[in-house]
Structures are given as structure tokens and as C-alpha cells.
Amino acid sequence: MGSRPTGKRLAQELRQELKARGRAPVCVLLADFWGSMRMYRQLVAERGGARIVLRIHAFKAEHGHWPKDLKETGASASIRRDPFSGQDSVYRLVDGQPLLYSFSVDGDDDGGWPAKNRAPDADGDWLFWPPEK
Numbered sequence: 001m002g003s004r005p006t007g008k009r010l011a012q013e014l015r016q017e018l019k020a021r022g023r024a025p026v027c028v029l030l031a032d033f034w035g036s037m038r039m040y041r042q043l044v045a046e047r048g049g050a051r052i053v054l055r056i057h058a059f060k061a062e063h064g065h066w067p068k069d070l071k072e073t074g075a076s077a078s079i080r081r082d083p084f085s086g087q088d089s090v091y092r093l094v095d096g097q098p099l100l101y102s103f104s105v106d107g108d109d110d111g112g113w114p115a116k117n118r119a120p121d122a123d124g125d126w127l128f129w130p131p132e133k
Contacts, residue, residue, distance in 0.1 A: 049101075049102060049126070052080065058073075066093055066096075070089065085103040090112065109125070112127065
């Protein structure tokens, strides 16, 4: 699995480059652009996560067991896709119960360890299921 640059890292690199060239006002516009893109990706991740949760519960109601993977739920690739990693949202069974999460803004797989908040610099993953307590 190759490393994919995160929006945050790209924005930092662009800011540094533009400041070095004396184009600081452009940095302000880029920061707004990257902030907007991050918010859009957050919304896409939340919507996809909610749709997948509904599908895994519908699967369990129909078949009497949790699906082995997200493809088994019939969710399309666009619904399964985590906008932060470019791959399917992470789904696996842990002690017979589903675990579903997104890599979150940092683009790292933290193994389902939940982020304390959904701020741009928060470390951890965004849990969709089980619900955070």
C-alpha cells in the first residue's frame, strides 16, 4: 500500500513554497481551499460511513450474521471508499462484532483507535461502528 499525500501535508508544502517565492497572499487562498476540501471529505466520509452502517445492519437482519467484508453488503465502491485514504473504509469483525472506520484527515490507519475529536490535526481514526461512547 503506497503512501498517499494528505491534503494537510500538501497544503503545508505549498505554503512553504509560495512563502519562499514571496507569494504569501496566495497561501491564504490555498488555506481556504484546503480547508474547504477537508470539510467536503469529512462530509463524504460521514455520509458513506452512515450508509455502510445501515447496510451491515440490514445484512445481519437478513442473514443472521455480520458480513465478512464490505463487498458482501452490496455497497458500491463509491460508498465504500474512504475519501482520506482512497481505499475502502476499514471493516473487520473483532470478537464477533463489526468495526468500521475511516483513516481520517491524517490519512493514517491507526487500527481503529478513535480520534479524540474530528479536528484537522487530530490523531486517530473516525469510528462509524461501534458508536463512540
